[in-house]
Each structure stands twice: as C-alpha cells, then as structure tokens.
Amino acid sequence: MDILRFATAGSVDDGKSTLIGRLLFDSKAIFEDQLEAVERTSRDRGTEYTDLSLLTDGLRAEREQGITIDVAYRYFATPKRKFIIADTPGHIQYTRNMVTGASTADLAIILIDARKGVLEQSRRHAFLTTLLRVPHLVLAVNKMDLVDYSEERFEEIREEFTSFASKLNASDLTFIPISALHGDNVVSRSENMPWYQGTSLLHHLENVHIASDRNLVDVRFPVQYVIRPHKTEFHDYRGYAGQVAGGVLKPGDEIVHLPSGLTTRIAAIDTFDGPVDEAFPPMSVTLRLEDDIDISRGDMLCRPNNQPTPTQEIDAMICWMADGVKLRPRAKLTIKHTTRTARALVKDLHYRLDVNTLHRDETAGELSLNEIGRVSLRITQPLFVDDYARNRLTGGFILIDEAANGTVGAGMIV
Known part of the structure; x- marks a missing residue:
C-alpha cells in the first residue's frame, strides 16, 4: 500500500481535533482503553456524546498552556491506503510550524466553519499550502449540522473561496460539506445532505491519485552516503546510498555524475530487502555503478540529457x-x-x-x-x-x- 501524507489546518474551534478523532475512531486506529478513557471524560464533562476531539486533547492542552507549539503527527490505515496526518497549528504566530507540516504533504485539508465562512485565517492557510506546492487541496466545510445542512450556505462558501483561489496556484481543489461531530460525509455519505453528489472525505483520501505528483520525469539522486564494507567477503563492494528525489532508475540506465560530468551505467540497485528492478520516489536505495568514479556525499546522479x-x-x-x-x-x-x-x-x-x-x-x-x-x-x-x-x-x-x-x-x- 502507498502512503498519503496530508496536513490539516483550520481556525480555532473549526473542529479540526474532532475531525482527526473521527478519522481515527472510524478507521479503528485507537485502542479500547483509549476509547473508554474518552467516553469516561466525556461523561464527566456532562457531554451527551463521545467527544472524539479528546483523542488529540494533549496537543490542545499544550497550546492553551503556551508551551512549545509543534506539528503533531497521527497515523492510521484503511484496507486501501496508509495515512500520516500532520496536525498543524493555524495561528499566524505559528506560520513556521504550518510550513514544516505542509512541506512534505501530498494533500492539505482546510477546515471552515459553515457559520463563519471564509476567514482571514482560511485565506492564509490556502496561500501557504499553494506556496508550498501541496498538489491537492480539500476545503472541508464543517459544522453543516449547525446551518441545517443548507446547500445554499455551502454554495456561498464555495463560490467565495473559488474566487479567492483563482489568485493562487491551486491546481486540484475539492469541496466537501461535513459534520465531524456527527460523522456526516467523513467516512460515509450523509443522508442529511442528499443534494451533495460528491464522495465522502475518507473516500477522497483513499482514491486521490498522488503517484504522478512525485515527479517521475527528471531523474534526481542526491548521494547521501558511500558504502564500503570492511568485511573481506564484501571488499569489492562500493555503493552509493540515498533517497530517489525524482524519476525512475533501473539497472543498465546511463547516468551522469555531477559535478564531474562523467557518465556511467547502473550495475544494480540494492535495498534492505535485496536487489530491485527499479527505484522511484520516495524509495531509499543503494546504487552500484559499472565504473569507479570519485563520488561523495552531496553529489548528484541524473540523466545525461536532463541535468539540474x-x-x-x-x-x-x-x-x-x-x-x-x-x-x-x-x-x-x-x-x-x-x-x-x-x-x-x-x-x-x-x-x-x-x-x-x-x-x-x-x-x-x-x-x-x-x-x-x-x-x-x-x-x-x-x-x-x-x-x-x-x-x-x-x-x-x-x-x-x-x-x-x-x-x-x-x-x-x-
């Protein structure tokens, strides 16, 4: 299964913690004792429902107390895909943390309170995600239950945000009306919004196409480490380890070394699990070359006719x-x-x-x-x-x- 990294952003009380809690709960990514603790705390607070936002309450308490604000990562999986959530703080004074969380994201979810509409923070979050070239953007209009699941209100927000997004480089923009508290359109389609013809949020996350976003054209292989084992049985081994930053590499491919400009061919591609027939982003591999070239950390391997x-x-x-x-x-x-x-x-x-x-x-x-x-x-x-x-x-x-x-x-x- 491939991995989708996505970042979440939203203004205060837009329901981001509840949405993350809902995704973790409905994907069975929490333990029974965690759920029991959340249910017990919800009862103690007099809440008539299980407050799923308490699953990320540790980070919220950290924010309220003014301790170091950082990006919190959550992990869950479905039968179709694995997910890494970067829960980013949305306030302007934590811009650097949002930049950190969104820099590796394949997709960003921006939450908007259906009652409040598009705020200044919403525009800032959208700008930062497009500045960081996050390929896919989802605008989740939350708390639709508090506006009586109004199609008119959803269309107002969509039109306003679409107008703003035309100034940005938002290539793939999706709008989904949800209620994270009640689960409407989060994991399954909601009966409360029959006018909405799109998919649920989780279905979109499971099926959004990300393979082509990782630059499968320009071959880029920054050398991180030169492997020369000291054991006698491997005394002839010389490999160049690193993470593929672009393109597809296969044994027999001609490559050029930068900065020397010398060309050679790939003899083999090794991984922890053994040799492979090809390597592509974001795989970490070791390349063996047919010729001995003076290569060190910081050098780059690429195609002769397609060089950075x-x-x-x-x-x-x-x-x-x-x-x-x-x-x-x-x-x-x-x-x-x-x-x-x-x-x-x-x-x-x-x-x-x-x-x-x-x-x-x-x-x-x-x-x-x-x-x-x-x-x-x-x-x-x-x-x-x-x-x-x-x-x-x-x-x-x-x-x-x-x-x-x-x-x-x-x-x-x-």
Whole structure:
C-alpha cells in the first residue's frame, strides 16, 4: 500500500481535533482503553456524546498552556491506503510550524466553519499550502449540522473561496460539506445532505491519485552516503546510498555524475530487502555503478540529457523561523540543499510578503519570525537545483545559523 501524507489546518474551534478523532475512531486506529478513557471524560464533562476531539486533547492542552507549539503527527490505515496526518497549528504566530507540516504533504485539508465562512485565517492557510506546492487541496466545510445542512450556505462558501483561489496556484481543489461531530460525509455519505453528489472525505483520501505528483520525469539522486564494507567477503563492494528525489532508475540506465560530468551505467540497485528492478520516489536505495568514479556525499546522479542547473546564485521564497534573530542583507548562513552543505550570503531582500493580503512590501529591510519574503543568495559552491514548482526535494532547502547550529529558515527556489 502507498502512503498519503496530508496536513490539516483550520481556525480555532473549526473542529479540526474532532475531525482527526473521527478519522481515527472510524478507521479503528485507537485502542479500547483509549476509547473508554474518552467516553469516561466525556461523561464527566456532562457531554451527551463521545467527544472524539479528546483523542488529540494533549496537543490542545499544550497550546492553551503556551508551551512549545509543534506539528503533531497521527497515523492510521484503511484496507486501501496508509495515512500520516500532520496536525498543524493555524495561528499566524505559528506560520513556521504550518510550513514544516505542509512541506512534505501530498494533500492539505482546510477546515471552515459553515457559520463563519471564509476567514482571514482560511485565506492564509490556502496561500501557504499553494506556496508550498501541496498538489491537492480539500476545503472541508464543517459544522453543516449547525446551518441545517443548507446547500445554499455551502454554495456561498464555495463560490467565495473559488474566487479567492483563482489568485493562487491551486491546481486540484475539492469541496466537501461535513459534520465531524456527527460523522456526516467523513467516512460515509450523509443522508442529511442528499443534494451533495460528491464522495465522502475518507473516500477522497483513499482514491486521490498522488503517484504522478512525485515527479517521475527528471531523474534526481542526491548521494547521501558511500558504502564500503570492511568485511573481506564484501571488499569489492562500493555503493552509493540515498533517497530517489525524482524519476525512475533501473539497472543498465546511463547516468551522469555531477559535478564531474562523467557518465556511467547502473550495475544494480540494492535495498534492505535485496536487489530491485527499479527505484522511484520516495524509495531509499543503494546504487552500484559499472565504473569507479570519485563520488561523495552531496553529489548528484541524473540523466545525461536532463541535468539540474548548477548554480551559485539563487532566488528563493524564505520562511524565517528564528526567534530573536532577523534575516537581513549581508547575513552569512549555512545552506543545506538535499545532501549538500555550503555557506551562503544574503545578497538582497526583494520584498516581504503579507500572507493575509498577498501585498509585497518592497521597502522591507528584514524578515522576522514567521515572516515570508523573496531573497537572493550567493553560495560558496555550486548547488544542483530545480525550481520548487518542478521538484519539491531539489527545489527546497534550509538555512542554518553558523553560530548556534540551529535551523533559522526554510526556502523554496523560484
């Protein structure tokens, strides 16, 4: 079975915790003692129903107490597919955490309260998911039970959001009316909304096509580690381990090594479970080559006629993640792109982007915590990059503070 990674985002009390609890409960992903504890707590609070939001209540308590806010991951599976949920905080002061959670997502679910409609936070969440090139976006209009399952209200929200989304790069946009509390259209179709002709949320998650989203055209293989066993029976073994970042690799394929430009062919592809006939994203494999080439960590293997652009000058959208330190022109940082690490100088800050209004402030001289802007960087050695819109792995990078050795920014090459 393949794995679908999806992120959830929503304003306060939009029902995100209840929705996640409903998915976990209906997919039998919780233990009996967990369910008994939730039922007992629900009774103690005087609730007439089992409050499934309590399944993620630990994270909610953490938020209320102002402790470190981070992305919470949940796991569940159905007979058709495995799922990883990145439960991201939606408040503007936690933009960096939403960027972290959505950066690896195949799909994003944005919850909207049917009573409140499209809010400023809804627009911000949509913009961030499209900025991060999340291929599929689902707008779940929740709490339909509180508006009497009104088709007119659902259509109003859909029209308003569609109008806003036309300004974004939302390629696949789906609208689903739900009630997470009562389970309407979450796992099965709701009898309360006969006017809705689409599928349930879980059916959509199980069947959305994601294989083609992982860039099966451009072969990209950043070398992470060179394997040379010391045991005598393997003294001739030399393998290059890493994660396939794009394309399909097969034994016999001609590849070129960057930065040397030397070409060779793949002799075999090894995995933990033994040799395989092909490798594709996001598999982690070890390549054996027909020729001995000086290859080390940070190098790139690709097709001779389809190579990434080696460059020491890049323009990128940066989400600044450091508290107490600001990004300014002339700042010196460490950049980590795929498996290559180099030093970088901030040449210029072109503008700061308001994630609520999409206004570009070209007079900005710095980026503070959770702010996003476009910058130019000069790198000390060539990086083998693609545009982020083409390949999220070879088009993304992180910035590291040289003194504190902590991540201070995440970038998307444009």
